[in-house]
Amino acid sequence: MSNDNKTLDPGMQQQLEAAAFRRLVAHLRERPDAQNIDLMNLAGFCRNCLSNWYMEAAKAEGVELDRAQSREIIYGMPYDEWKAKHQAEASSEQLAQFEVSRPKEG
Numbered sequence: 362m363s364n365d366n367k368t369l370d371p372g373m374q375q376q377l378e379a380a381a382f383r384r385l386v387a388h389l390r391e392r393p394d395a396q397n398i399d400l401m402n403l404a405g406f407c408r409n410c411l412s413n414w415y416m417e418a419a420k421a422e423g424v425e426l427d428r429a430q431s432r433e434i435i436y437g438m439p440y441d442e443w444k445a446k447h448q449a450e451a452s453s454e455q456l457a458q459f460e461v462s463r464p465k466e467g
Contacts, residue, residue, distance in 0.1 A: 390436070393447035394447075397409060398459055401459055401463070402455065402458045402462055405464060408432075409432070412428070412432040412434065
């Protein structure tokens with residue numbers, strides 16, 4: 362931001378965040394070759410994380426949304442269909458890296 366505009370109007374900030382989120386989801390839909398395990402290993406989140414966060418945000422707003430519905434919103438199709446079309450078997454190296462870098466519960 363420029364020095365002239367030190368703060369964004371909260372409504373505009375929300376619009377920009379929503380637009381960035383929509384672009385992220387569209388980008389992930391365009392890149393099914395980017396496997397969830399690779400995303401987890403490199404960035405610590407994946408499409409499933411986004412769908413969980415979406416579901417949690419809905420719940421916080423009093424909107425009932427189940428896991429299947431939130432995943433379909435993120436994946437652009439039912440999760441089982443996406444897995445059948447795009448998900449590759451994880452290699453032993455990917456799984457080993459995931460065990461090292463997986464988010465710690467707690």
